[in-house]
Amino acid sequence: MRTKPEQQIHQCECAICRAGDDPVTTQYHQQVNLLLSRLNEPQRRWYAGVLSQQPDSPSDHQLAEITGLDEKTIRRGRRELADGLDGLSPDRQRQAGGGRPRAEKKSHN
Numbered sequence: 001m002r003t004k005p006e007q008q009i010h011q012c013e014c015a016i017c018r019a020g021d022d023p024v025t026t027q028y029h030q031q032v033n034l035l036l037s038r039l040n041e042p043q044r045r046w047y048a049g050v051l052s053q054q055p056d057s058p059s060d061h062q063l064a065e066i067t068g069l070d071e072k073t074i075r076r077g078r079r080e081l082a083d084g085l086d087g088l089s090p091d092r093q094r095q096a097g098g099g100r101p102r103a104e105k106k107s108h109n
């Protein structure tokens with residue numbers, strides 16, 4: 001697992017931020033990326049999936065520029081959200097490839 005102690009914050013590459021004449025949008029995109037930098041991989045794509053479904057949301061292509069995530073990753077996040085994040089845990093990097101039953105963590109209660 002390649003976890004860096006300090007996550008790099010992605011600099012938005014969308015046309016609006018590059019033009020630099022819409023400080024409100026630029027600040028919003030910076031905050032989106034700031035939040036994303038504190039999330040783990042599945043959480044990042046789920047958040048991007050939510051963003052992609054807002055009423056006036058940018059296209060997946062624009063979202064990819066804003067967040068630095070892959071368009072495929074954004075689509076996957078949206079699909080997983082549509083499925084109710086069924087069987088997905090934010091702690092897991094990836095699901096085990098089927099077959100084996102899900103190992104439940106021991107809970108302290």
Ligand SMILES: [Zn+2]
Pocket residue numbers: 012013014015016017018025026029066
């Ligand atoms: Zn931007």
